[in-house]
Amino acid sequence: MPKTIHAPLRREEIGTLRAGDSVLLSGTIYTGRDAAHKRLCALLEAGKPLPLDLRDQVIYYAGPCPAKPGDPIGSCGPTTSGRMDAYAPALCDLGLIGMIGKGQRSAAVVEAIRRNGGVYFAATGGAGALIAACVKSAKVIAFEDLGTEAVRELVVENLPLIVAIDAHGGNLYEEGPAAYRKSTL
């Protein structure tokens, strides 16, 4: 049975999560991908305030499709997280506790997750329509000019995720394939 968790996340709860746990996430999360991360980190470097407080928050690496009339959002699956690896450790050190995306993370991000007691969740890449159905509301809160890459506040309900990297050294992107790898070439 998947665990039910609520965002913003509580650190003590995150500490109990292990790579390979299935969770259903409800609550408030923020989208951000390449261009938004670049801007957030440029603000940080310039010593300027960020447009959102990242403490205990979850960032979802996603750039949704435009919403059809009457819908809160269009298709909204995860993008490849690796492109955010250059920026993620700095944000984790600011208090960002959770990241949602798809694909492996760099050693630096794995270490930042460990150091800060964070968590990295895998959402199903390409399941854009299914994930959109979990989004109850969406509003742009920063960098509106970036279009799909703007930072959006999403209220989600029962978003199905898998804990991919935990704060205790567990990494499903390593352990999963190793369990099914047969010697080849």
Add this chain to the structure above:
Amino acid sequence: MREIDVKTVRETVFELFMSACCEIGRDVLELLRKGLETEKSPFGREVLSQLIENDRLAAARHMPICQDTGMAVVFMEIGQDVHFVGGDLNEAIEDGVRQAYREGCFRASVLSPLERVNTKDNTPAIVHMKIVPGDSVAITAAPKGFGSENMSRLWMLTPSQGIEGVKQAIVETVRLAGGNPCPPVVVGVGIGGTAEYAMMMAKHSLTRECGMPSEDPVLADLERELLESINALGIGPQGLGGTTTALAVHIEQMHTHIAGLPVAVNMQCHAARHKSAVI
């Protein structure tokens, strides 16, 4: 000589993208279902079930299968006896793409490469035209997402590396890609030609009905062997481990130079979207 109004081209391009972005082909769906039956990993089965449900939901609600509605790749085979009238053919294709991405509420993902300024209507399209005998026009729309495109690779092998080198290059490309290209993937391969032609073949092979073997028996055998090797990598659906890493391997080949052995691998996610029509 047959006259075709470019308006017909525009309308066809529009309809093909409207359908391609929202309705996964039966070919892909069949392979996902087959994967679900044989997949050994519980996570793998969970992911495959989600993808099948996602594809059903997207078609039913006519919304994009994936938020990455891609760059708009268009293949056209134009009969040499066709005369286009009523305007600029290239503009008609762009207009069809523009209209589909606006009306379909598809994501505008296209921007200038260095300044990163979005064109906001997903143009320009990437158009490949070929003149063929006859008086008809075949159009294939293949929206291409970049999670998988980014994992593509060109290997300029030396002749001494031979067939074993070719196999290694293809399997290694998939191994290095891991979970990034949204497995289960379709692996498009072009062997031979020149650097750019090898990649063109790799891309074109992805427009083949998914899982349909090559008509060339040597390539068909190679496709089967590589599919087995790739699925032995253990990457699995979404890279979380499992036995369904690829749904299919498609290979095309072309004569090449005595000094070379180009191998291009164009990675395609499970949303292997392609729709065709003939005018």
